[in-house]
Amino acid sequence: MAEHTPSPQRFGTTRFFANQTFHFQTLRVLNDIAANGADLNEVLLTIGSIEEGNTDCWYQKFAELAERTQARIPGCMDRLSTAYAWLRAHNYWRTAEFLLTPQDPRRLTAWANQIAAFDQGLTVAGVPYTRLSVPYEGASLRAIVYSGPEGWEKRPLIVCCGGYDSTLEELYFVLVKAAYDRGYGVLTYEGPGQGAALRVHGLTFTPAWEKPTRAVLDMFEQTYFTAAKTILVGMSMGGYLAPRAAAFEPRLDGVVAYDVFFDMGSVAQRYAQSAQTAEARNNPDITWAIDNAFWTLGVNTLDAVITALQQYSLAPVAAAITCDVLTLVGEKDHFIPASQAQDFEAACTHARSCETVYYDRPSGGAEHCQLGAQTLWHATFFDWMARKFSS
Known part of the structure; x- marks a missing residue:
């Protein structure tokens, strides 16, 4: 009689994506659940359709979630349910926009949408x-x-x-x-x-x-x-x-x-060193951080980023x-x-x-x-x- 070999123990997971930026930004949107700014399964189902590392897919899926959330509002009669739907839509628009390049015209649209949804949510909620x-x-x-x-x-x-x-x-x-x-x-x-x-x-x-x-x-x-x-x-x-x-x-x-x-200067130096590697151009962790630095600091080279952040x-x-x-x-x-x-x-x-x-x-x-x-x-x-x- 053959000896029975037990199957390996199965465990849950502590990560949503292998990529740190995608994982962290998922945590970020889920963080708002306690304040009525997200719903667990809405987010889980959304990230389940996002290709890892694909920032366009990230925008598309979270924008679709925001639109679906808003589309249900006209049929909602309960005041707080309406308010919380607006607040979730705000957060989903914010999340959708996050990984876009600063020059992407979708950023302005998503930013305007998230502010409008936020104001609607607080007003209806009576905050x-x-x-x-x-x-x-x-x-x-x-x-x-x-x-x-x-x-x-x-x-x-x-x-x-x-x-x-x-x-x-x-x-x-x-x-x-x-x-x-x-x-x-x-x-x-x-x-x-x-x-x-x-x-x-x-x-x-x-x-x-x-x-x-x-x-x-x-x-x-x-x-x-x-x-x-x-x-x-x-x-x-x-x-x-x-x-x-x-x-x-x-x-x-x-x-x-x-x-x-x-x-911050030492952190910038670490990112600059990482940016020199061949893998950097396909890594959202690096490309996003550098693009955002150019935009928010008003510079256009890595050396200028390091010089600026040393202050x-x-x-x-x-x-x-x-x-x-x-x-x-x-x-x-x-x-x-x-x-x-x-x-x-x-x-x-x-x-x-x-x-x-x-x-x-x-x-x-x-x-x-x-x-x-x-x-x-x-x-x-x-x-x-x-x-x-x-x-």
């Missing part, structure tokens, strides 16, 4: 928000004030900015909804190199992020009130931008580097930060080496307090900006808020 146009260097910056529940004026004001590729509207799903549920009001804004500042006014990134931050805080105070406490959260590249602003803006009582970007270092200014500091770190962050968090903490020699939280792989928060584990970093952040600013 209290006001858009601000902030004068800045002969142009303007966009900001959104999300009024909190009753009494929010007496609580700390949370201010949030994005980074290298995030959008103003996306920040609602990242933090605003969770903050509102806890009684906070939130001010979100975009600066040079982001959103309309880049697309409409041609403003490219500046290392002096205290300038747009100051303009936005001034506008908020003129329009609303002077907050008793102000905490600035910077997402992704915002992990450089927000601490940089904190070094020069005395109105900030706390700053969160989510995740920290202590030295984006917290080493010369971290000692000027005097507020409370919270730094988040993902063990498997594919953009930022974890050692940069150690460098940042060591450089914050005059901060009132400085805490660093590491998320390992088993926690689920090891990716860049803890994507896929939003409730995990929210618990860290809101606990920190309660400890530092509840009085």
Whole structure:
């Protein structure tokens, strides 16, 4: 009698695509489920029809998902179901656009569609928000004030900015909804190199992020009130931008580097070396990062990218930060080496307090900006808020 050989143990999977960019951007769209900005199976069925590494296919399938989601809205009678469909359509348009080249005309269409869907969703849902146009260097910056529940004026004001590729509207799903549920009001804004500042006014990134931050805080105070406490959260590249602003803006009582970007020049150098390989031209990880750098920095060579990003270092200014500091770190962050968090903490020699939280792989928060584990970093952040600013 032949000996029975057991079949190999079968396991599930922790990845959606082998390519890191496709996998990470899938996590990114799924991250918004908690704030009614995505539906799990809508996304899974969509990525199941996307050819790995094919950015045109990525756009086509997510655009089709956005259109299908919007097409069902006229037949929907329930107010919140209607609102959430608009919010999901917004996120699917944002995701569709993401991997297109800056010159692709579909970007402008998808960008206009995502903003329109976002406004429809918040309006129908009854979310209290006001858009601000902030004068800045002969142009303007966009900001959104999300009024909190009753009494929010007496609580700390949370201010949030994005980074290298995030959008103003996306920040609602990242933090605003969770903050509102806890009684906070939130001010979100975009600066040079982001959103309309880049697309409409041609403003490219500046290392002096205290300038747009100051303009936005001034506008908020003129329009609303002077907050008793102000905490600035910077997402992704915002992990450089927000601490940089904190070094020069005395109105900030706390700053969160989510995740920290202590030295962007060294990261740029690593990407530039990768771009020299034969595989780079077919790798979305590299081509997207370089195309976006040319666009957002206003340069057209790799050498110019490296030169520009060498200015984006917290080493010369971290000692000027005097507020409370919270730094988040993902063990498997594919953009930022974890050692940069150690460098940042060591450089914050005059901060009132400085805490660093590491998320390992088993926690689920090891990716860049803890994507896929939003409730995990929210618990860290809101606990920190309660400890530092509840009085």
